[in-house]
Amino acid sequence: MAKIAFILLCHKDPEGIIRQAERLTAVGDCMSIHFDASAPKSEYDRIRKALDGNPNVTFARRRVRCGWGEWSLVQATLHAVEAAVSAFPGATHFYMLSGDCMAIKSAEYAHDFLDSADIDYIESFDFFGSDWIKTGIKEERLIYRHLFNERSNKRLFYGAMELQKRLGWRRKIPADLQVMIGSQWWCLRRRTIEWVLDFTRKRKDVMRFFRTTWIPDETFFQTIVRHVVPDAEIRSRTLTFLMFSDYGMPVTFYNDHYDLLLAQDFLFARKVSPEARELKRRLGVLYASEGTEFRISNEGQRLYRFVTDRGREGRRYAPRFWEAEASLGRERELLIVICKKWHVARRLAGIVRQELDLPVIEYLFDEGKTELPDLGGIQSTIEKRTRHRRALMRMLFDYHKTDRLLVCMDPRNFELLQDFCADRATTRLLEIQCRFCDDYLTGHAKRIGLAGEQAGPEAMARLLPTIRNDLRHESDRIADAGFAHLNRMRETAGPDENAVPLAAFLSIPEDKARAIAAMENLFSD
CATH class of the missing domain: 3.40.50 (Rossmann fold)
Incomplete structure (x- = not known):
C-alpha cells in the first residue's frame, strides 16, 4: 500500500504548518519540512518544538534562504527530499506541497489512487515546443546566466541579461538533455526520487547549468525525471488542483469552495486562504475519513472562467475602428x-x-x-x-x-x-x-x-x-x-x-x- 512522504516547503504561519503536519501524518503518512531561512528563527523553533516528538516528521538538515524564481527553491526541495529518503525508508511516494495546500480527498482515496498505477505524476512539457510559458522571457531563462532576482533587483536582472546579449555570451544547454517545463507540484515514486538524487551527484555540469537558470523549479525536476524515467511511466499532470487568474495570480479558495474542490480530479488544492478556517477544518476531517465516496465532475476550471467572464462583458469582441465605419x-x-x-x-x-x-x-x-x-x-x-x-x-x-x-x-x-x-x-x-x-x-x-x-x-x-x-x-x-x-x-x-x-x-x-x-x-x- 502507498505511503506518502510529503515534501513541505513553507515560510510562514507556523501554527498552520503544525496543524497541517499533524493532519497528514495522523493516518500513517510522513512529512519532511523545509522552513525558509529568511523567516524568523523563533517561528522555526516553534515548529520544531511542536513536531520533534512526531516520528513521522523530519526536517531538512539545512535551511536555505529562498527567493522566487531562484535556484534556492530547488535546493531547498532537494534538502527536504534527502531528509525524507533517509528518515522514511518505507515511503513509496514523495509529494511536493506548500503551506497553502490542503488535501481535497481522503487518505484512503489518495493511497488507492497511487496504488492503481505504477507511474510518476509531474507536468513535463517540451520547453521550446509547448506554449506553457504564456508571458515574459522564455529562451532567455536558459541561454543566459541569471545571478540577480528579477523581483527584488529588476534593474540588475535585466541589465545583466542585456549585457550578455550584447557580448554574445549565450551558453549551451547540456547536449543530452531535452529541457522540459511544468508545475512544481509533483508526486514521484521512491525509485524515481532515488534516480534523481543519483543524477544530481553524478552530473555536476547539469547542476551548474540549472543553478543560474531563471525559475528552475519549473524546469529542473521536470527535465531530470523525463531523462531518467521512461515516458510510459510518466503522467504529465499534477495531482494538485490550482488555477490562475488572467493576471497570472493563483486563485485563492475560501470556505464556500468545499464542494467544488471535492469534485475535482485531484488529491490536493492550492491555494487555500489562511482565513478559510472552516474549509481547513472540514478538509482535515475529510482526510482522516474512511469509506467516503467522491463524485468527480472536474468542472472547476470551466466554472471559474464562466463566473469571471460575467464581470468582463462588453470587452471580448470590441469592434475594430474600420468595421465601425463599414455599413452593410x-x-x-x-x-x-x-x-x-x-x-x-x-x-x-x-x-x-x-x-x-x-x-x-x-x-x-x-x-x-x-x-x-x-x-x-x-x-x-x-x-x-x-x-x-x-x-x-x-x-x-x-x-x-x-x-x-x-x-x-x-x-x-x-x-x-x-x-x-x-x-x-x-x-x-x-x-x-x-x-x-x-x-x-x-x-x-x-x-x-x-x-x-x-x-x-x-x-x-x-x-x-x-x-x-x-x-x-x-x-x-x-x-x-x-x-x-x-x-x-x-x-x-x-x-x-x-x-x-x-x-x-x-x-x-x-x-x-x-x-x-x-x-x-x-x-x-
Whole structure:
C-alpha cells in the first residue's frame, strides 16, 4: 500500500504548518519540512518544538534562504527530499506541497489512487515546443546566466541579461538533455526520487547549468525525471488542483469552495486562504475519513472562467475602428433570430426559408461547423467571423444576391447585436423566449462544459440557479438596450399572440405569420 512522504516547503504561519503536519501524518503518512531561512528563527523553533516528538516528521538538515524564481527553491526541495529518503525508508511516494495546500480527498482515496498505477505524476512539457510559458522571457531563462532576482533587483536582472546579449555570451544547454517545463507540484515514486538524487551527484555540469537558470523549479525536476524515467511511466499532470487568474495570480479558495474542490480530479488544492478556517477544518476531517465516496465532475476550471467572464462583458469582441465605419448597406435588411435553444430557432428558420424563399444562416457566430460559402478565409473560424462581422455579412448578402438575410444568434452575443443594430442597414430582431426546465439546464451545463458528466444532484442544485439567472440576464440586457426593431415570441403564448411579433419581424401579413407560429412541435425539446 502507498505511503506518502510529503515534501513541505513553507515560510510562514507556523501554527498552520503544525496543524497541517499533524493532519497528514495522523493516518500513517510522513512529512519532511523545509522552513525558509529568511523567516524568523523563533517561528522555526516553534515548529520544531511542536513536531520533534512526531516520528513521522523530519526536517531538512539545512535551511536555505529562498527567493522566487531562484535556484534556492530547488535546493531547498532537494534538502527536504534527502531528509525524507533517509528518515522514511518505507515511503513509496514523495509529494511536493506548500503551506497553502490542503488535501481535497481522503487518505484512503489518495493511497488507492497511487496504488492503481505504477507511474510518476509531474507536468513535463517540451520547453521550446509547448506554449506553457504564456508571458515574459522564455529562451532567455536558459541561454543566459541569471545571478540577480528579477523581483527584488529588476534593474540588475535585466541589465545583466542585456549585457550578455550584447557580448554574445549565450551558453549551451547540456547536449543530452531535452529541457522540459511544468508545475512544481509533483508526486514521484521512491525509485524515481532515488534516480534523481543519483543524477544530481553524478552530473555536476547539469547542476551548474540549472543553478543560474531563471525559475528552475519549473524546469529542473521536470527535465531530470523525463531523462531518467521512461515516458510510459510518466503522467504529465499534477495531482494538485490550482488555477490562475488572467493576471497570472493563483486563485485563492475560501470556505464556500468545499464542494467544488471535492469534485475535482485531484488529491490536493492550492491555494487555500489562511482565513478559510472552516474549509481547513472540514478538509482535515475529510482526510482522516474512511469509506467516503467522491463524485468527480472536474468542472472547476470551466466554472471559474464562466463566473469571471460575467464581470468582463462588453470587452471580448470590441469592434475594430474600420468595421465601425463599414455599413452593410442602407437598402439592406438583416433579420436576426435570437434564441438560447438552438433547435427551436432552427425549426423556425427552416419554415421561414421554405415559406418565404429567404436565405437563412444558422448560428454562424456560435458554431464553427455552420455551413458557409468560401469567402476567402474570412469565414474559416468563429474568431475571424466575429472580428470581421460586418465585412462577412456584406459578403453573404452579395453571395446570395439578396437584400434580405436571416441569421440565428445566441443571446450571449450582445455586442454583435449592438453593432448590427447600429448599422445603416435595417436590423430586425426576433427573440424567442423559451422555458428552461432543470433537466434542460443540466444538459446545457454538460454540453458547454460547465458540469462534468458525473456531476451529482448536489452539485447541479448549486449550479442551476446561477445558469438560470445568467440566461435571464442575457434576455434582460437585450430588453434594456432599446433596440428599435425588437420583437418577442414566447413559448408560453399561443400562435395568435406570437403571430403579431412574427409578422412585424418578417414584414408579412398576420395570417401568414400565424400559420408559421402554429408550426407543430416548434418549442419541443
